Amino acid sequence: MTMTKSTNTLGTEAQMDAAGKSLTEAVVSVISAVCRVQAELSAPQPDVNGAGEKIIGIVSLMGDMDMTVFLGIPPATAVVFAAKFAGFAVPFESPDMADAVGELTNMIAGDLKIRLDRCRIKVNISIPTVFRGQDLIATTPSWELINELCFKTEYGHFTAGLCAKKKKP
Amino acid sequence: MNVNALVIDDSGIMRKLVMKSLGETRLAVFTFQEAKDGLEALALFKAGKFDMLFCDWNMPNMNGLDLIKRIRYELKSKVPIVMITTEGTMDKLEEALNTGQVDSYIVKPFTAEGVGNKIAPLLQKMSELKKNPPSVFARLAAKVK
Numbered sequence: 001m002t003m004t005k006s007t008n009t010l011g012t013e014a015q016m017d018a019a020g021k022s023l024t025e026a027v028v029s030v031i032s033a034v035c036r037v038q039a040e041l042s043a044p045q046p047d048v049n050g051a052g053e054k055i056i057g058i059v060s061l062m063g064d065m066d067m068t069v070f071l072g073i074p075p076a077t078a079v080v081f082a083a084k085f086a087g088f089a090v091p092f093e094s095p096d097m098a099d100a101v102g103e104l105t106n107m108i109a110g111d112l113k114i115r116l117d118r119c120r121i122k123v124n125i126s127i128p129t130v131f132r133g134q135d136l137i138a139t140t141p142s143w144e145l146i147n148e149l150c151f152k153t154e155y156g157h158f159t160a161g162l163c164a165k166k167k168k169p
Numbered sequence: 170m171n172v173n174a175l176v177i178d179d180s181g182i183m184r185k186l187v188m189k190s191l192g193e194t195r196l197a198v199f200t201f202q203e204a205k206d207g208l209e210a211l212a213l214f215k216a217g218k219f220d221m222l223f224c225d226w227n228m229p230n231m232n233g234l235d236l237i238k239r240i241r242y243e244l245k246s247k248v249p250i251v252m253i254t255t256e257g258t259m260d261k262l263e264e265a266l267n268t269g270q271v272d273s274y275i276v277k278p279f280t281a282e283g284v285g286n287k288i289a290p291l292l293q294k295m296s297e298l299k300k301n302p303p304s305v306f307a308r309l310a311a312k313v314k
Contacts, residue, residue: 030278033278034278082182085182085278086182086185086186087186087189088185090182095181096181096182096185099180099181099182099183100182102180103180103182103183103277106227106255106277107255107256107277107278109255110255110256110277111255111256113256114256114259117260125227126227127179127227127228127229
């Protein structure tokens with residue numbers, strides 16, 4: 001994949017706001033279209049945003065602003081989302097689960113790219129990375145976390161977020 | 170109509186979904202081979218005979234665009250290629266569509282009905298070509314062109 005990188009890879013306040021808002025819209029839109037599940041923003045949940053087992057998909061966006069998008073789903077919710085996405089049962093420990101969460105994250109990043117484009121923020125997206133673990137906290141040294149959002153669905157909560165380096169005022 | 174299709178995607182679940190959706194269209198009897206990136210697909214393509222390719226865009230090792238360029242310009246193949254893409258790569262896809270490198274595309278997430286609508290015209294064209302293959306003169310003229 002060809003990546004074009006401008007010199008302005010740090011986010012301004014306006015870009016950060018646009019990215020955070022666009023991410024919420026992208027998550028709701030993709031989860032609704034792919035999993036046929038209505039998601040809405042909710043208050044952070046200790047067992048979703050903090051401790052607990054999760055599978056996490058990550059996609060990098062590079063260009064006018066460098067960012068990382070992640071999607072974190074607890075096992076019970078992930079199994080329902082993957083089954084609705086694939087049309088067949090997907091066990092949490094199977095490689096298909098990693099593929100499903102990777103694809104969901106990829107689609108969210110693709111949707112986010114279009115929305116950012118409308119805000120005149122041009123980015124290219126990487127291929128997704130997926131990992132699974134216990135008590136995973138979204139944090140990256142020297143990168144400022146814009147937002148870790150929590151979403152509520154009838155099948156449980158999940159988290160999505162965006163990390164970007166903030167431009168100094 | 171029998172169609173030997175090559176499905177290329179780094180995601181195993183997406184390959185399964187593409188094959189499932191194609192089967193559900195009932196537009197043809199599909200047999201499939203799978204590749205997880207462009208390099209693997211290129212090796213399979215050189216070794217086999219395929220009627221249609223379904224190719225993801227974003228893949229490791231060799232992405233979809235590089236693969237179709239190799240197939241079109243190096244191997245000089247006119248095999249119908251359907252790109253599988255997300256909204257995020259539609260801008261790059263348009264160029265490939267306009268230059269004839271790609272015959273059609275499917276945007277993720279997709280349904281069997283949506284896939285059917287996209288491939289029906291390609292299958293129709295393939296069927297007509299099988300019934301009325303171009304004359305030697307027409308093939309030569311196309312080659313010269």
